[in-house]
Amino acid sequence: MNRPDLPDRAYAAFLFDMDGTILSSIACAERVWTRWALRHGLDVAAFLPTIHGMRAIETVRSQNLAGVDAEAEAARITAEEMDDVEGIAEIAGVAAFMAALPAGRWAVVTSAPRELATRRIVAAGLPLPPLLVSADDVAQGKPAPDCFLLAASRLGVRASDCLVFEDAPAGIAAAEAAGASVLVITATHAHPLDTPHPGVGDYVKLAPRVDADGRLRLVATGA
Template identity: 70%
Template sequence: MTDLPTRSYAAFLFDMDGTILTSIASAERSWTAWAITHGLDVAAFLPTIHGVQSVETIRRLNLPGVDPVAEAAAITAAEMLDVADVTPIPGADVFLAALPAARWAIVTSAPRELAKVRLAAAGIPLPPLLISAEDAANGKPAPDCFLLAAERLGVAPADCLVFEDAPAGIAAAEAAGCAVMVVTATHGHAIETKHSTIDGYVGIAATAAADRLTLCRM
């Protein structure tokens, strides 16, 4: 964990998977089964699935005879049935519950129905604003989703702090002009980043005053 930013923000924007909950095992089980079916090198392929829309992951492979939309839908259906070990990042549920309702949003590359299932499995209530894969024309690393979240909250992107864990999401937040906090809870190794980092939400809180949010240690 690095030093927390000292400035205040109008809103906090949270990625979902790897940032407020962990679904890595669930996702990798579904994607492993799919990769084996298509003759892919599983070890080389799995690192490419995180932080981006499923349809884009499949589209990049350019597999002959494969319909990325249909395949992504099938993988999503499998993931929705496999959430028994989806859990919140330490302290995330308490941290989120204390935020003012109009000052935060979840911005995820997951389809809306999968997001709902994973949030429920992790014991995290649906937020007032959920931006999912269906809502933005271009997925991460494009900035569209974070720009849309800021617009719907009625704040400037530059006045938002984005909590992210994956390179694609970090790049999207940077492109949107947002400040970034990198969550390292699910990282298997140290990450090189110019941004502040936290390994979870235990021991931190957000103070709210005059429609501003400021991170602090408890």
């Protein structure tokens, strides 16, 4: 990453997706979902790209499988994911980046259930965030904007005054629908993502800056 094309404004808060944005759990998630897809006779190669950024229950429902209890299947998948955290790792530079943020000005906003999110964050060696909005907290998951609107509300700010760090199309769409700005984290992308938003590979050459009024900016460093 050379000097990135960063948003040139200050924000009230930063909101981070989890999987693919502050940590990578792709390997373990795809192991679990591959087993599920095979049990249901799905084309694994075609199915796996659809799992990222969405709640498990919505991924199951999207397959329109006859006779399948989506809630029960989602619960089973989550239980398997709780048992498989091998290979989970932080996105480069994110721990130092988050450590430099004021506690009341950021949150993690994930499509994972709270218990699974907590397990993955700990497995990645990252500290638990001051605010975690999970799949358990909203009726509609990404790409609906509910999760980002809720996180902003709990931080006491407007979603339109937040910068969302995302990696997946569903999460980007949710942030757009909430009126937030978006920075795409591309560390786990195998192919370029078609998006108008700026993107960076990781956090190694990024740092937050706190303005005198407490608002947050992104700056590029020489690291």
